[in-house]
Amino acid sequence: MSIATPPKEPQGGGVIDLDVYTPIEEPRTKTTQHKGILRWLTTVDHKMIGVMYLWFAGFSVIFGGALAGLIRTQLAFPNGIGGKPLMTPEYFNQFIGMHATFMMFGFVIPAFAGFGNYVIPIMIGARDMAFPKMNAFAFWILVPSGLLMASSFFFGSIPGGWTSYAPLSTKTYAPNLGVDMWIFAIHLAGVSSILGAINFIVTMSNMRAPGMKWFRMPLFCWATLVTSWLQLIGTPVLAGVVTMLLTDRILDTGFFNPAKGGDPLLYQHLFWFYSHPAVYIMMIPGFGMVSQVIQTFSGRPTFGYKGMVYATAFIGVVGFLVWGHHMFSAGMEPWLRAYFGFMTMLVGVPTGVKIFSWLATLWGGSIRFTTSMMFALGFLGLFTIGGISGVFLANVPFDVQVHDTYFVVAHIHYVMFGGAVMTIFAALYYWFPKMSGRYLSERLGKVIFWLIFTGMNVTFLPMHWLGIAGMARRIYTYRPEFHSLNMIVSSGYLLMLTGGLLLVGNVFYTLLAKRRTAPNDAWGGNEVQNTLEWMTTSPPPAHNFDRVPKIVPMAYESLHH
Amino acid sequence: MSDVAITTPDAAHAHSHEHAEHIHLPDPSLWPFLVAMSAGIIPVGILLLIAEKSMGGAVLGIGIVFVIISALGWCTSVIREKPTLDSAWANRTLSMGWKLFLVSEGAIFGAFFGHLFYIMYHWHKGAAWPPAGTPPISLIIPAIGTGLLVTSSVTCEMAHKFLLLGRRGACKSMMVLTMALGLIFLTLQALEWGVLGGLNFAPHTNIIGTLFYLITGFHGFHVLTGMMFLFLVYARLEFGSFDRSRHFSMNAASWYWHFVDVIWLLVFFTLYVGIQPAAH
Ligand code: HEM
Ligand SMILES: [Cu+2]
Numbered sequence: 001m002s003i004a005t006p007p008k009e010p011q012g013g014g015v016i017d018l019d020v021y022t023p024i025e026e027p028r029t030k031t032t033q034h035k036g037i038l039r040w041l042t043t044v045d046h047k048m049i050g051v052m053y054l055w056f057a058g059f060s061v062i063f064g065g066a067l068a069g070l071i072r073t074q075l076a077f078p079n080g081i082g083g084k085p086l087m088t089p090e091y092f093n094q095f096i097g098m099h100a101t102f103m104m105f106g107f108v109i110p111a112f113a114g115f116g117n118y119v120i121p122i123m124i125g126a127r128d129m130a131f132p133k134m135n136a137f138a139f140w141i142l143v144p145s146g147l148l149m150a151s152s153f154f155f156g157s158i159p160g161g162w163t164s165y166a167p168l169s170t171k172t173y174a175p176n177l178g179v180d181m182w183i184f185a186i187h188l189a190g191v192s193s194i195l196g197a198i199n200f201i202v203t204m205s206n207m208r209a210p211g212m213k214w215f216r217m218p219l220f221c222w223a224t225l226v227t228s229w230l231q232l233i234g235t236p237v238l239a240g241v242v243t244m245l246l247t248d249r250i251l252d253t254g255f256f257n258p259a260k261g262g263d264p265l266l267y268q269h270l271f272w273f274y275s276h277p278a279v280y281i282m283m284i285p286g287f288g289m290v291s292q293v294i295q296t297f298s299g300r301p302t303f304g305y306k307g308m309v310y311a312t313a314f315i316g317v318v319g320f321l322v323w324g325h326h327m328f329s330a331g332m333e334p335w336l337r338a339y340f341g342f343m344t345m346l347v348g349v350p351t352g353v354k355i356f357s358w359l360a361t362l363w364g365g366s367i368r369f370t371t372s373m374m375f376a377l378g379f380l381g382l383f384t385i386g387g388i389s390g391v392f393l394a395n396v397p398f399d400v401q402v403h404d405t406y407f408v409v410a411h412i413h414y415v416m417f418g419g420a421v422m423t424i425f426a427a428l429y430y431w432f433p434k435m436s437g438r439y440l441s442e443r444l445g446k447v448i449f450w451l452i453f454t455g456m457n458v459t460f461l462p463m464h465w466l467g468i469a470g471m472a473r474r475i476y477t478y479r480p481e482f483h484s485l486n487m488i489v490s491s492g493y494l495l496m497l498t499g500g501l502l503l504v505g506n507v508f509y510t511l512l513a514k515r516r517t518a519p520n521d522a523w524g525g526n527e528v529q530n531t532l533e534w535m536t537t538s539p540p541p542a543h544n545f546d547r548v549p550k551i552v553p554m555a556y557e558s559l560h561h
Numbered sequence: 562m563s564d565v566a567i568t569t570p571d572a573a574h575a576h577s578h579e580h581a582e583h584i585h586l587p588d589p590s591l592w593p594f595l596v597a598m599s600a601g602i603i604p605v606g607i608l609l610l611i612a613e614k615s616m617g618g619a620v621l622g623i624g625i626v627f628v629i630i631s632a633l634g635w636c637t638s639v640i641r642e643k644p645t646l647d648s649a650w651a652n653r654t655l656s657m658g659w660k661l662f663l664v665s666e667g668a669i670f671g672a673f674f675g676h677l678f679y680i681m682y683h684w685h686k687g688a689a690w691p692p693a694g695t696p697p698i699s700l701i702i703p704a705i706g707t708g709l710l711v712t713s714s715v716t717c718e719m720a721h722k723f724l725l726l727g728r729r730g731a732c733k734s735m736m737v738l739t740m741a742l743g744l745i746f747l748t749l750q751a752l753e754w755g756v757l758g759g760l761n762f763a764p765h766t767n768i769i770g771t772l773f774y775l776i777t778g779f780h781g782f783h784v785l786t787g788m789m790f791l792f793l794v795y796a797r798l799e800f801g802s803f804d805r806s807r808h809f810s811m812n813a814a815s816w817y818w819h820f821v822d823v824i825w826l827l828v829f830f831t832l833y834v835g836i837q838p839a840a841h
Contacts, residue, residue, distance in 0.1 A: 035590060042589035127586060129655050133635065137593035178610055184604035191600075198661040206654045236665045240672025244775075253764045253771040255676060261692045261768035266679055270672055388699055503613025544588055 026154070044132035045542055046121035049139050051200055051435065053114030056142055057424075058504075059348075060106030063150070067099040069493065078477040093159050094178075098149070099225070100162035101182070104282060105189045107144055108416070111424045112285035113138075116224045120200065122533040122540060123181035123218050124379065125209025125549045130202040138195040145188035152181035155535035161474050162246070165269040166256035171249045180249065183242045190239045193281075197228035197235075209532075211551035215309070218531045219302060222309050223288025226316040230277040230284075233320070238268060243268060253300055268330055272323035280319045284312060284414060285424030287354060291375045292359055293426045295529040297373035298365030304357045311350035318347050328396050329403045337396050344394035350389050366391065370523070371445030375426035377454045382418025386411055404474070407467025413460040425452070425503075432507075437516030437538045444506050448499045451509075455495025462489050503536050596701055599627030613754035652809055659813045663820050666783075670824055673779065674831065677772050681835055691836045695769045696760040702753050703833045706746050709824065710784075713742035714822045717791075717815045725805055729798065736795045739818065743788045750781050780828055783821045790814040 010133055025268050073211050074095075075277055087095075129135045152158070156176030160168030169179050190398065204217065204225050217225075244255040245267065254260025254265050269273075291302050302308060307464050324332060324340035358380055367373065389411040393399045402408065462485045471478050478486065518538040526534040606621025685689055694758035754774075764774040794814045797803060803811060 009623055038591075039589070041594045042591045044587050044589055044593070109720055110661050131658060133590055133639070134658075137597055138588070140594050140597030141600060144598065144604075147601070148604060152828070158822045175610060177612055181604075184608065188601065188604070194665045198658050198665075202654055202658045205657060206650070232661060232665050236668035237672040240669045244672075244676070247764070247771075247775065251764055253770055253775065254768040257768075260765070261680065262771065263680065263683065267677055270675060273675075396604065397700075484655050510837075549767075 006436050007521070013298050029088060030327045044128070044136050046117050046129045046132065046135060047435070047540065047542075049135050050114045050116070050118030051262060052139055053117060053142075054095050056139075056146070057107045057111035057114060058507075060110065060146065061500075062504070064102035065096045065497070067102065069497065070095050071099060072490040072493040074476055075478075075486050078483075078486075081238060087357030089476040090156075090159060091473070092513070093161065094153065094157045096474055097158040097161045097164070098153065098546070101149060101158075101185075103380045103419035104162070104417075105186070108282045108424070109189075109193065110142060112224070112282070113429050115289060115424075116200060116285060118221075119533050120221055120224055121203060121207065122536065122544050123221055123531055124204060124207060124212050124407070125532050125545065125551070126203065126547075127543050128209035130207055131200050134195050135199050138192045138199065141188050141192045141195075145185045145192065148188070149185035150348065152178040152185065154178075154179060155181060158182050163268075163271060164242075165271075166245060166248070168262045169245060171252075174528065180246065183246045184293050186242050187239055190235045191232045193235045197231035200224050200228040201232070204214060205531065209549050209551060213551075215306065216551060218288075218529070219291035219308055219312075220285070220288035223284045223286075223291075223312055226312050227281050227284045228317060230281050230316055234274040234277040234281070236299050237270055238278075239347045241270035241274070265327075265330060265332075266381050268327050269323070272326045273320070276318045276323040276326065276442040277316075279415070280315060282420050284315065284422045286379070286427075287312065289427040289430070290358070290379055290423050292431050292531065293372050294361050294527065296430070296523050297368045297370055297376070299368075299528055300361055300365040301527055302357060303360035303363075304353075307353060308357050311353040314350040315347060325394055325399070326560060328399045333363075341394050341396050343541050345391055348387060348394075355384055355387075356483075361484045370429065371440070371442055371449055372426045372429035372447065374449045374453075375422050375429065378449065379419060379426065381420035382414055382422060382453075382456065384416055386414030386416075389414060402467050404472060406463040406471045407471055409473050410463035410467060413463070414458075417456055425449075431533075432510075433522035434533055434538045434540075435516035438510050439518060439522070440506055440510050444502060448502050448506070451495050451502070455497075455499060456497060457459055457490045459490070460493030461490050583767075589636060590635070590779055592631055592638060595631040596628060596635060599624055599631050602627060615637060638652075652807075655809050656812065659816065663816065667824075669824055670776075670779070670827075673772070673776050674827065677776070677832060677835070678770070680768055690838065691769045691788065692767045694762070694766045695836065696757060696762050698757065698773070698836060699834055700832065700837065702749055703829050706749050707750075709742045709746045709827050710822045710825050713739045713746075716742065716821050717818050721815055724798075724803065724808060724811060727805065733795065733798055736791060736798065740788050740791050740795070743791070747781060747784055747788075748776065750784075773832065773836070776828055776832055780821070780824055783824070787814070787818050787821045 039047065040052065070087070071092070074092055077086060080086050097185065117129065117135065121127070155178035157178035158164050158169065158173070159174050159179075164179065164182065167173055208217070230340050244253070246508050247253040248255050248257060248262075254262040256262050256264045258264065289371060322340055322343045325344045328337055328340070357558055366513040367383075389407070393402070393408065393411060429440055429445055466482055466485055466489075467473075469482065516538070520537055522538055523534075532545075532549060533540070535549070602624030603621060606617055606619075606624050609617030609620055611617075662751060716735045717739045720732045720739060723732035754777075757773075762770055762773075764771050790795075790810075791814050794811050797810065804809075
């Protein structure tokens with residue numbers, strides 16, 4: 001492997017001049033600090049808020065993972081054990097719906113928000129987010145949301161899957177209170193998303209340190225910026241559509257009721273207008289984090305920085321124009337099908353640009369196989385598979401065959417687990433030393449990676465075949481010939497469970513037992529990407545930097561411009 | 562790092578309130594936590610009402626009161642700490658945040674208008690429009706309402722101009738006029754609802770009833786919020802806050818008011834005009 005060569009084009013970060021910076025023992029800031037739990041309840045520090053988001057995500061993923069276990073147990077023994085059924089079909093459907101809701105709204109989005117909160121203000125050289133109190137509020141409002149969501153279990157929660165399509169979710173078919181609870185939980189989570197998004201956009205627009213031009217921002221910042229716009233415009237539409245569902249349920253309005261001139265199909269249109277961009281909300285920050293990880297551990301700046309930025313923005317814009325691909329079999333004009341199919345495939349182009357850009361970054365780099373890097377590489381492979389099955393699904397004739405089968409479930413999990421979740425694990429191993437001053441075990445980390453990576457494939461790869469063979473999703477049972485593949489799928493879950501439990505154990509052990517040893521530049525070699533979070537202590541002081549850093553251009557940057 | 566351009570770091574170029582010696586970090590605050598938890602009580606109250614439990618109303622009331630109290634606490638704490646911030650920078654930041662918030666508000670209306678357009682576009686050719694059960698909805702009252710709101714946008718802008726000119730008295734009169742116009746608008750809206758309700762036209766009558774009441778109701782709610790906002794600004798004017806350069810909440814209230822006005826124009830030209838029998 002060759003030694004890193006000087007980059008040919010400007011990279012995020014530029015050169016940061018911090019020679020006056022000295023880590024300080026005692027914060028010079030004069031703010032009243034509370035102690036104990038009150039310190040957390042009153043904090044407006046973006047780093048502490050980021051950490052709380054991550055704890056929230058951690059709880060959610062454990063909860064959602066347990067639900068997945070119940071789902072897989074049922075599907076391993078669809079006829080029960082010893083003739084005794086394990087659960088009612090109704091419970092099975094609730095588990096499916098709640099698993100998805102917790103994983104998306106409780107785990108992936110808060111985890112991205114957590115890393116974003118922690119790292120982005122530091123990356124752009126700011127002391128905090130633009131609206132620190134609103135930042136705290138956006139986090140805290142997630143707590144009642146999560147509680148409502150979890151307690152909806154006692155009231156039948158959502159019987160129709162996470163999409164809660166009308167009329168499955170209208171009063172006629174779902175008279176239980178759980179649906180209303182779910183709606184309010186979505187409202188509160190939506191408030192959190194919108195306020196968080198406003199905060200990120202304003203922070204990145206107005207709080208950048210001197211010299212931190214837009215095109216010097218690290219890619220993770222760009223990713224979060226694009227995501228924030230998606231959240232800002234998309235989330236209110238979701239809030240609107242669930243509000244319509246709510247009034248249909250409690251005021252007997254006619255939004256989705258054909259007898260009154262309404263149209264249930266509109267639920268799907270409005271829902272996916274949000275939820276397709278939402279799948280990018282759940283992926284783009286991961287792209288950004290992986291870019292940071294790959295730069296660090298291949299010792300080369302990202303290939304084609306600007307191309308990456310434009311590709312991300314393009315995905316964001318086109319993301320709003322493709323929602324119909326979830327509705328090919330629900331009925332729409334043929335020309336619309338063609339349009340949505342075409343636009344969906346178009347998204348594959350910038351996605352491909354990003355993948356090739358990561359590959360080109362790796363090419364000729366001196367790669368360090370840390371756990372974080374392994375997760376990032378795992379992401380590359382798995383996400384590519386998910387992207388390819390996505391392009392399959394964008395073909396209307398194919399999609400009509402496999403819609404609502406396990407093929408779609410396989411696609412979802414290759415992009416969301418193989419994609420988003422792998423990036424979150426990569427980021428956890430990457431920034432853990434920065435956030436806590438302690439390294440997670442690298443040796444155990446590799447074991448965890450292989451368990452999760454293998455388990456993930458054992459679980460989700462066979463689902464492609466199951467789907468093409470016709471196994472329907474959201475059904476508690478299946479035809480007997482699918483049994484052996486389903487046993488394999490469920491055994492994959494056990495591998496992932498082992499990996500997950502080890503990871504939880506590792507995190508607690510590290511936090512409780514290890515001493516703080518991480519230097520500023522915890523992974524070394526930050527001169528390649530030059531991001532600011534590695535230029536302050538691990539963990540950083542409350543005010544991040546003693547002096548506001550000033551970013552000056554690299555010599556070649558001025559040569560080439 | 563041979564190809565590094567070194568310049569002397571110069572913290573003075575940073576936001577002017579930040580210096581190495583004196584770092585201003587916001588104080589910790591319990592208010593965000595309290596507002597969030599109180600906001601969590603509100604859905605519980607509504608859910609209890611839906612489940613027809615008697616304490617629902619009380620819980621809802623408690624939630625609302627708690628939210629108002631803690632939100633006021635939050636506001637006062639913000640107003641008190643504001644002078645420490647660099648005002649030009651703070652103004653820019655706050656304006657941007659507020660405008661983004663209005664974008665998201667617009668997107669909520671977007672969902673409802675999207676629904677309306679879809680229904681209008683997909684209506685069966687030949688089927689009665691508007692559907693049976695819809696009484697004739699006159700354009701006269703909403704047209705008057707349009708006039709009122711547009712005028713109030715103008716008076717609101719004038720209030721701002723007067724403040725910039727330092728004429729606080731004129732500014733206050735214009736604020737009062739704006740709020741009065743808003744109040745007349747809401748009264749007309751209530752009258753219209755009353756008349757239509759008397760004709761047995763309700764949200765559950767048909768899709769037009771649903772869209773009509775939900776959209777005008779949601780808009781009316783925004784008019785009400787806008788008026789309360791204007792009133793708070795007016796109260797602060799009375800107490801002598803704001804000067805030529807520092808009056809962000811006045812700007813914010815007036816943008817909000819213009820936003821509500823623009824939404825109304827959409828309501829008038831799509832909803833009211835669209836559900837006229839001749840229009841289809
Ligand atoms: C090249 C990129 C992609 C393409 C072309 C694509 C295409 C599609 C299509 C056509 C469907 C509809 C399948 C059906 O229900 O019949 C679908 C479903 C889905 N996709 Fe993708 N996708 C892509 C990337 C992603 C990404 C990045 C994510 C999230 C991280 C994602 C998450 C989902 C989810 C959650 C569903 C299923 C929703 C549900 O019905 O529950 N996709 N995708
Ligand atoms: Cu989609």
